[in-house]
Amino acid sequence: MVxxxxxxxxxxxxxxxxxxxxxxxxxxxxxxxxxxxxKVIEFAQKGPDFGAxxxxxxxxxxxxxxxVALGGGG
Numbered sequence: 001m002v003x004x005x006x007x008x009x010x011x012x013x014x015x016x017x018x019x020x021x022x023x024x025x026x027x028x029x030x031x032x033x034x035x036x037x038x039k040v041i042e043f044a045q046k047g048p049d050f051g052a053x054x055x056x057x058x059x060x061x062x063x064x065x066x067x068v069a070l071g072g073g074g
Contacts, residue, residue, distance in 0.1 A: 018068050021063060024062045024063065027063075029061035052069070
């Protein structure tokens with residue numbers, strides 16, 4: 001399996017994309033609101049001004065999954 005993964009350093013070394021998961025404390029369902037979705041989209045639109053590019057994301061009631069690139073371009 002190591003032979004199959006050795007290319008990852010080459011493929012993602014210049015502009016890594018991070019997979020981020022964030023959970024709400026005590027798994028409270030705070031993210032299940034239209035307002036939160038709108039703010040995530042607003043971040044995606046304004047992010048490049050601050051060096052962050054948001055790709056695909058999944059917003060769940062108690063956690064979020066995101067693909068994010070930082071710096072250098074998106």
